Each structure stands twice: as structure tokens, then as C-alpha cells.
Amino acid sequence: MTLHDLARELNLSIATISRALSRPEDVAPLTRQRVLAAVHRHSYTPNGTTRSLRTQQTRTIGVVVSDIRNFFFAAVVKAIEDEARANGYTVLICNADEDSAKEEAALQLLLDRKVSGVINCSTGANLDLLRTFQKSGAVLVDFDRESGLNNIDTVVVDNRYGAELATQHLVDLGHRKIATVAGPQHLSNARGRLAGFEDTLRKNDIAVRKAYVQYGNFLQESGFRAAQKLHSLHHPPTALFVANMEMAAGVIAFVRDNGVTIPEEMSIVSFDDSFWAQYMDPPLTVISQPMEKMGKSTMELLLARFRGGKPAQTLVFTPELIVRRSTAPLQ
Amino acid sequence: MTLHDLARELNLSIATISRALSRPEDVAPLTRQRVLAAVHRHSYTPNGTTRSLRTQQTRTIGVVVSDIRNFFFAAVVKAIEDEARANGYTVLICNADEDSAKEEAALQLLLDRKVSGVINCSTGANLDLLRTFQKSGAVLVDFDRESGLNNIDTVVVDNRYGAELATQHLVDLGHRKIATVAGPQHLSNARGRLAGFEDTLRKNDIAVRKAYVQYGNFLQESGFRAAQKLHSLHHPPTALFVANMEMAAGVIAFVRDNGVTIPEEMSIVSFDDSFWAQYMDPPLTVISQPMEKMGKSTMELLLARFRGGKPAQTLVFTPELIVRRSTAPLQ
DNA sequence: GGCTACAATGTAAACCTTTACATCCGGTTA
DNA sequence: TAACCGGATGTAAAGGTTTACATTGTAGCC
Numbered sequence: 001m002t003l004h005d006l007a008r009e010l011n012l013s014i015a016t017i018s019r020a021l022s023r024p025e026d027v028a029p030l031t032r033q034r035v036l037a038a039v040h041r042h043s044y045t046p047n048g049t050t051r052s053l054r055t056q057q058t059r060t061i062g063v064v065v066s067d068i069r070n071f072f073f074a075a076v077v078k079a080i081e082d083e084a085r086a087n088g089y090t091v092l093i094c095n096a097d098e099d100s101a102k103e104e105a106a107l108q109l110l111l112d113r114k115v116s117g118v119i120n121c122s123t124g125a126n127l128d129l130l131r132t133f134q135k136s137g138a139v140l141v142d143f144d145r146e147s148g149l150n151n152i153d154t155v156v157v158d159n160r161y162g163a164e165l166a167t168q169h170l171v172d173l174g175h176r177k178i179a180t181v182a183g184p185q186h187l188s189n190a191r192g193r194l195a196g197f198e199d200t201l202r203k204n205d206i207a208v209r210k211a212y213v214q215y216g217n218f219l220q221e222s223g224f225r226a227a228q229k230l231h232s233l234h235h236p237p238t239a240l241f242v243a244n245m246e247m248a249a250g251v252i253a254f255v256r257d258n259g260v261t262i263p264e265e266m267s268i269v270s271f272d273d274s275f276w277a278q279y280m281d282p283p284l285t286v287i288s289q290p291m292e293k294m295g296k297s298t299m300e301l302l303l304a305r306f307r308g309g310k311p312a313q314t315l316v317f318t319p320e321l322i323v324r325r326s327t328a329p330l331q
Numbered sequence: 332m333t334l335h336d337l338a339r340e341l342n343l344s345i346a347t348i349s350r351a352l353s354r355p356e357d358v359a360p361l362t363r364q365r366v367l368a369a370v371h372r373h374s375y376t377p378n379g380t381t382r383s384l385r386t387q388q389t390r391t392i393g394v395v396v397s398d399i400r401n402f403f404f405a406a407v408v409k410a411i412e413d414e415a416r417a418n419g420y421t422v423l424i425c426n427a428d429e430d431s432a433k434e435e436a437a438l439q440l441l442l443d444r445k446v447s448g449v450i451n452c453s454t455g456a457n458l459d460l461l462r463t464f465q466k467s468g469a470v471l472v473d474f475d476r477e478s479g480l481n482n483i484d485t486v487v488v489d490n491r492y493g494a495e496l497a498t499q500h501l502v503d504l505g506h507r508k509i510a511t512v513a514g515p516q517h518l519s520n521a522r523g524r525l526a527g528f529e530d531t532l533r534k535n536d537i538a539v540r541k542a543y544v545q546y547g548n549f550l551q552e553s554g555f556r557a558a559q560k561l562h563s564l565h566h567p568p569t570a571l572f573v574a575n576m577e578m579a580a581g582v583i584a585f586v587r588d589n590g591v592t593i594p595e596e597m598s599i600v601s602f603d604d605s606f607w608a609q610y611m612d613p614p615l616t617v618i619s620q621p622m623e624k625m626g627k628s629t630m631e632l633l634l635a636r637f638r639g640g641k642p643a644q645t646l647v648f649t650p651e652l653i654v655r656r657s658t659a660p661l662q
Numbered sequence: 663g664g665c666t667a668c669a670a671t672g673t674a675a676a677c678c679t680t681t682a683c684a685t686c687c688g689g690t691t692a
Numbered sequence: 693t694a695a696c697c698g699g700a701t702g703t704a705a706a707g708g709t710t711t712a713c714a715t716t717g718t719a720g721c722c
Contacts, residue, residue: 002708013672018710028670043463048443049389050708052380053677068409069606074400081399081426090440093424095412109421112379132374249610274607275400279580281612333678344702349680359700381678384707 001044010038021046052114060090061117061302062110066098066218070246071274072291073121076143079295080119087303089116098184098218100125111136117302122147124186139305143298146188153305154314155298159189159271162287162319163196163241166269169285169321170239171204174330175267179212179237181226181247190218193243193271212237216247223250231258238266238330245272248284256281263328273322283324290317332375341369352377383445391421392448392633393441397429397549401577402605403622404452407474410626411450418634420447429515429549431456442467448633453478455517470636474629477519484636485645486629490520490602493618493650494527494572497600500616500652501570502535505661506598510543510568512557512578521549524574524602543568547578554581562589569597569661576603579615587612594659604653614655621648 003014010017012031020027020035027035038044052058063080065073077093084091092115094106100123107129110118117139120130130147133140142154170178180197183190198208211233216222223242227250230237242248248270252262260266262282270277273288294317304310334345341348343362351358351366358366369375383389394411396404408424415422423446425437431454438460441449448470451461461478464471473485501509511528514521529539545560547553554573558581561568573579579601583593591597593613601608604619625648635641 004708014709015673015711016671018708019671022710026670031670043466045439045442047384047445047708049380049383049445050677051710053378053384053679053707054709054711056677058380068399068412069402069405071400071402074405078399078426081424085425085436085440090423090444092421093412094416095409105416108376109416111376113421114378114380135374136376249607252610276580276605276607276611279583279611280607281610281614283612335678345679346681346703347701350701353680357700362700378678381707382680384677384709385679385681387707 001042002047006035006038006042006044010034058114058116059088060092060113060115061119061299062092062094062106062113062115063119064094064096064103064106064110065121066096066123068093068095071276072245072272072289075291076295076298079292080299083296083299087299089299089303096121096123098123104129107133110138114138116306117141119143119298119302120147121145124148124188139302141298141302143294144189151312153301153312155294155301155317156189156314157289157294157317157319159192159319160196160199162271162289163193163243164200165319165321166241166271166287167197167200168204169269169323169327170241170267171200171206173239173267173327175237175239176206176330177212177235177237178206178239178241179209179214179230181214181216181223181240181242181251183216183218183243183247185215187218190243197241216243216250218244218246220246220250220253223247224254225250227251227254231255231260236266239327240266240268242268242270245270245274245277245284245286248272252280262326264331267327267330269321269327271319278324280326282326285324285327286322287319288322289319293317332373333378337366337369337373337375341365388447389445390419391423391444391446392450392630393423393425393437393444393446394450395425395427395434395437395441396452397427397454399424399426402607403576403603403620406622407626407629410623411630414627414630418630420630420634427452427454429454435460438464441469445469447637448472450474450629450633451478452476455479455519470633472629472633474625475520482643484632484643486625486632486648487520487645488620488625488648488650490523490650491527491530493602493620494524494574495531496650496652497572497602497618498528498531499535500600500654500658501572501598502531502537504570504598504658506568506570507537507661508543508566508568509537509570509572510540510545510561512545512547512554512571512573512582514547514549514574514578516546518549521574528572547574547581549575549577551577551581551584554578555585556581558582558585562586562591567597570658571597571599573599573601576601576605576608576615576617579603583611593657595662598658598661600652600658602650609655611657613657616655616658617653618650619653620650624648 003017006017007014017035020032081091096103096106103123104126119141121144182194201208214226216226269285271287273286277284277286334348337348338345348366351363412422427434427437434454435457450472452475513525532539545557547557600616602618604617608615608617
């Protein structure tokens with residue numbers, strides 16, 4: 001069922017049908033009624049694909065995240081989608097699995113689809129492709145991590161400050177032997193978190209021991225391995241700042257298997273607050289990001305850009321320390 | 332940059348350019364080279380929107396879930412997306428929030444977009460709209476719950492069996508005072524889980540007490556309230572089967588606040604296995620669904636249907652009991 | 663009554679691709 | 693040499709909308 005079919009049936013031109021649907025005021029009330037009735041009768045829906053072709057805008061935005069199963073991304077994407085839908089936009093979600101090849105494929109797909117905008121949690125690679133995007137007229141937003149492009153809209157949390165909050169909390173509890181499981185250093189957020197950690201130690205006149213800085217890939221298993229290494233140290237740390245929740249889960253898995261008690265023998269604070277953190281054993285002290293607000297703001301930023309004007313801006317959100325039971329004073 | 336622009340630049344017709352890209356064999360090698368060079372030079376990408384219009388297929392499939400933040404859906408969607416992408420399809424994800432109005436809006440959007448297929452976690456409403464979909468030629472799959480349409484592809488877990496597994500496990504541990512927090516009964520999966528629970532009790536000659544059947548809405552807070560009610564009973568249950576993880580979280584929140592110990596005073600088994608269940612306090616005994624396999628199979632089913640033939644089929648997956656530490660013998 | 667003005671509707675082009683069919687041309691075959 | 697063939701390319705239509713512009717008809721005005 002197309003405009004054509006309706007036009008023939010009602011003995012009107014396709015233009016009138018189209019107008020009856022999109023500009024009610026431009027059409028005689030009676031005509032409008034007839035059109036609406038027919039539309040309903042045949043449950044006609046305009047072909048969005050064709051409309052996009054004609055109007056030269058898809059009203060679609062692409063979101064590239066590393067893994068939607070990660071609660072942080074799920075929550076953000078949910079917020080983005082809600083805001084997008086409320087404004088007549090559709091979102092296309094792609095998982096890049098922290099893999100630059102998959103990210104490239106995802107971006108290529110979004111390019112094909114001629115999306116109006118892209119929210120990208122960049123791996124830091126694919127700069128050329130991102131530039132192509134910008135040239136194509138799509139609005140690009142760096143989310144959570146910086147791609148390295150300059151003069152680009154960016155929405156991030158203050159990673160450094162979050163890490164400071166976490167580390168200072170451990171220091172305040174009397175810990176000196178404080179380690180970290182850092183994220184992959186090619187990601188800007190991981191770098192920020194590590195920098196905040198090291199800064200805070202130095203500010204408190206605590207030396208940053210190399211062995212106390214373990215690197216993971218933001219995935220659970222790497223947290224497990226990092227905990228293993230730290231545990232085998234001659235002087236194992238008494239406190240630990242983990243750069244994200246998944247790795248924190250890995251740490252906890254190891255620690256539990258090896259009879260280390262939290263927080264008595266080891267305090268743990270993690271970046272990211274999953275819905276589940278409060279139900280964990282023990283409930284996890286975390287650095288929480290305002291996920292809903294970040295998602296919503298990102299979409300608002302995008303919408304503002306579609307309306308035009310305004311130079312690129314950077315939104316930095318402030319994370320928050322939520323103290324639960326995985327951290328305690330040094331015994 | 333369009334085919335036209337390239338054609339003019341290379342002094343070829345748009346047909347040749349198009350062919351050079353999509354049917355390399357139909358074009359002289361040299362010509363092909365020239366085209367590819369130009370394409371690369373301008374980083375031209377064919378307009379997928381237009382292609383869809385012309386070929387009359389969007390190669391897009393829509394997925395309507397209740398909430399992507401729910402780990403079960405996130406995991407399933409991830410699997411679907413991976414499989415879809417591997418086959419040149421794109422997925423559009425919509426959150427319906429277990430709300431039939433939002434579901435309707437989502438379906439309408441997918442209808443507009445002329446998606447090739449829809450994977451729907453139905454609220455049970457919007458039957459008419461779903462029928463419209465079928466008429467439109469899109470392939471429809473019921474996922475996780477049955478919409479009520481007949482002769483439709485369906486992918487579900489054996490809810491009844493899962494509930495039996497859970498309940499029998501509790502019976503085997505010596506419990507007699509066994510309650511359940513059931514899901515909303517307009518959803519087929521919730522009905523199956525309740526039926527399995529009641530059947531198993533009867534099979535074991537345990538009467539099903541009305542007060543021991545509490546109803547929730549699959550969200551955390553309703554689990555909290557249900558636990559509250561059960562706790563206030565003259566004879567509180569010693570064991571509890573919760574119909575999904577989110578409600579289980581609510582139960583645990585209540586139980587912990589009120590000093591009930593798990594599993595000593597109350598054993599808990601929940602449907603769904605989130606990544607976090609093993610890290611919970613205590614690690615949760617669950618009925619686990621093969622999420623990846625379900626997602627992948629659903630997409631495969633869809634792809635098979637696109638290739639044509641085959642009548643609608645129903646895939647029933649078998650869930651599994653994973654015993655952790657939230658269940659223990661009756662003291 | 664004849665004119666303007668405006669409301670309602672119609673006409674047709676454009677958006678960009680794919681593809682059936684037509685054309686052209688050099689080479690092979692009888 | 694005529695006829696044919698096949699490879700390479702071109703022509704043009706189609707897909708379903710939106711929208712600028714054209715047309716029609718009618719009410720209002722002097």
C-alpha cells in the first residue's frame with residue numbers, strides 16, 4: 001500500500017494524500033477525513049526509507065559501544081534511546097567489543113546508512129574513518145573516551161577526579177599499600193583514571209610502586225589475573241582501586257577463591273556503578289557515573305547540533321563516591 | 332558524492348560505476364581499477380537508504396525488548412546483533428519498558444522503517460499491530476514470551492521445566508514452606524514459571540498456599556514488596572522461588588535490611604542468570620537460560636525465513652539449574 | 663459582472679540506486 | 693565476407709516520498 005494506491009482509491013493526487021498526513025492544515029477538513037479513514041482502513045504507513053531519500057535525512061543516530069552487556073553502556077544507551085525516540089529519532093546500536101576492526105565495520109555500516117549522527121565510544125583507532133564521517137555531514141560525538149579528533153563534541157566523566165576520589169578514600173582509611181588495576185592505556189578514560197590514582201598517591205607522599213600498577217583490558221578475566229599478580233607479591237597491597245566494574249568482578253572472583261577477605265584484608269573500590277554493585281559480596285564501594293544524565297545530555301547535544309550553529313563543546317560530568325562495604329580502615 | 336558525480340568525473344555511466352562496485356566480473360578490469368581508485372579517493376559509500384528503496388529490502392531487523400539494562404536482554408541482543416552483522420543485517424533495538432503503549436510506538440517505528448523482520452518480546456497487547464506486520468511481509472518472531480498470534484515463529488525457554496527444576500531443588504533440600512514471587516500473569520513466560528512451581532508442589536503433595544504466591548512485575552521494587560508480605564506472614568516460608576533476577580534483587584534487598592540470613596533462614600532460587608549472580612551476597616542459585624544460543628538461533632531462524640519456505644516453528648530451549656550458595660537444606 | 667485573492671488540489675521533478683534491455687564493437691566462424 | 697557472438701558499456705525506468713510551482717474554482721469586492 002503506497003500513496004499511489006491510496007490516491008487512486010480516493011480519486012485524489014498523491015500530493016494531497018501526502019499533505020493530509022504531514023500538513024493537515026493545507027488540506028480541506030473533509031478530504032483529510034477521507035484520507036485518514038483510508039489510511040486506517042489499509043493500515044498504511046509511509047515508507048520511511050523513501051522519505052529519508054527524499055528529505056535527505058534519516059533521523060537515525062548510530063551508537064557504537066564496546067559491549068552492551070556492560071551495565072554502564074546498557075544504561076547509557078537506554079537513556080539515549082529514550083531521548084531519541086521522544087524526538088522522533090531512531091538509534092542503531094553496534095557492539096565494537098573494544099576491537100578496532102569491529103569498530104571500523106560498525107562505522108562503515110553507519111556510514112552506509114547515512115545516519116544523522118554518531119555517538120562513538122572510540123577505541124582510539126579509525127581516525128580516518130571518523131574524519132570521513134565528519135566530512136559526510138554527520139554529527140560526531142565522542143562518548144566516554146576521546147577519539148583524538150579535535151574540535152569535536154565530547155561527553156565524558158571526569159575520570160581523573162573520580163580516581164582521585166577513590167584513591168583519597170583509601171588513603172583516608174589509613175591505607176598506604178594501595179594498588180590499582182588500570183584499564184588499557186590507549187583509551188583516554190583509562191589514562192585519566194590511572195593519572196588520578198598516581199597523582200593522589202603522590203599528593204599524599206606515597207610512592208607509586210610499579211608492581212602496584214597492573215594493567216587490564218576492562219574485561220573480567222584481566223581483573224582476575226591482575227589480582228593474582230598482586231596477591232603473589234612479597235608485600236601485597238591492602239587496598240585496591242579497580243578501573244572498572246568488570247575487572248572488579250574478576251578481582252573478587254580471585255580474592256574469594258584464595259580466601260582473602262574483603263574488606264578486612266583488602267579494601268576494594270571500583271570505577272562504575274552497576275545495578276548489581278549493591279548486592280555484591282560485599283556490597284562494592286564505587287565511583288558512580290550519572291549514566292542516565294550522560295546519555296540524555298548526549299542526545300540533547302546531538303539534537304542541538306542538528307538544529308545547527310554552535311561550535312563543538314565538551315561536557316564533563318562529575319562522578320561520585322558511593323561508600324559501601326568493600327572498603328574499611330586499615331587494620 | 333554520488334554515483335552521478337563519480338560517473339561524470341570518470342566519464343562513465345552510473346551503471347558502470349554501480350556494476351564495478353557490486354558485480355566486479357561484469358566490468359573491464361581497468362575500468363574497475365579506475366572506479367575503485369575514485370571511490371577511495373572520495374571515500375564514497377553507496378547510499379544504503381536508496382539501495383533499500385530500489386531493492387525493496389532494508390536488511391534490517393527490529394528487536395523489541397522490555398529493557399536493555401536487564402542482563403538477559405542485553406546478552407540476547409548482543410548475540411542477535413553479532414549474528415545479524417555477520418550476515419549483513421543491521422539491528423534496531425527498541426525498549427518497550429513492559430509498557431504496551433511504548434511497545435506500540437516501537438512497532439510502529441519498525442513498521443515505518445520497513446524492517447525485514449522483527450524479534451518481539453511481547454507484552455501480549457498490540458495483536459492487531461503485529462498482524463499488520465505479518466501482512467506487510469515482515470517476518471515476526473516471538474521471543475521469550477508468546478504474543479498470542481498463532482502460526483508464528485517462536486523462541487522460548489522451557490519456563491515450566493525451569494520452574495520445576497527450581498522448585499524440586501527446594502523440595503529436595505527438605506523445604507515444605509515454599510513460596511514464589513511470580514511475574515505478571517499476562518506474560519506467557521510468567522505463567523509458565525508459576526505453573527511449573529505449582530505443579531511441582533502438588534507432585535510432592537505440598538499444598539499450594541495462596542499467601543505463598545505473590546505477584547510482581549519483574550522489576551526490583553515488586554520483589555522487595557513481595558518479600559515484605561511474605562515476611563509478615565504468620566508462617567513465613569523457608570524457601571522462595573523468584574521468577575526473575577531483578578525481583579530477586581529486590582527480595583535480597585528486603586531480606587538483608589531485615590536481618591534474615593540467606594540461606595540459613597531462607598533459601599532463594601531465581602530464574603535468569605546474570606553475570607553478577609555469582610558475585611552476589613550470597614552467590615545466587617539460579618535457573619540459567621542459554622542466552623547466547625537463544626539469540627543466535629533466533630537470528631538464524633530469521634535468516635532461514637528470509638531465504639523462504641519452511642513453516643513457522645517453535646524453538647524451546649532447556650534451562651539449567653546452577654546451584655550456588657543461596658539455597659541450603661532446611662535447618 | 664468582472665476582477666482579485668486565496669484555498670484546495672494537481673503536476674512533476676528530485677532524491678540515488680539497481681537492473682533489464684539496448685547498443686556498440688572487435689573478433690571468430692563458415 | 694557476411695553473419696554471428698560475446699564482452700563492455702550505456703540508457704532509462706522504477707522504487708515511494710516530498711514539495712515548488714501550476715492550475716482550478718469559488719468567495720468577496722467594487
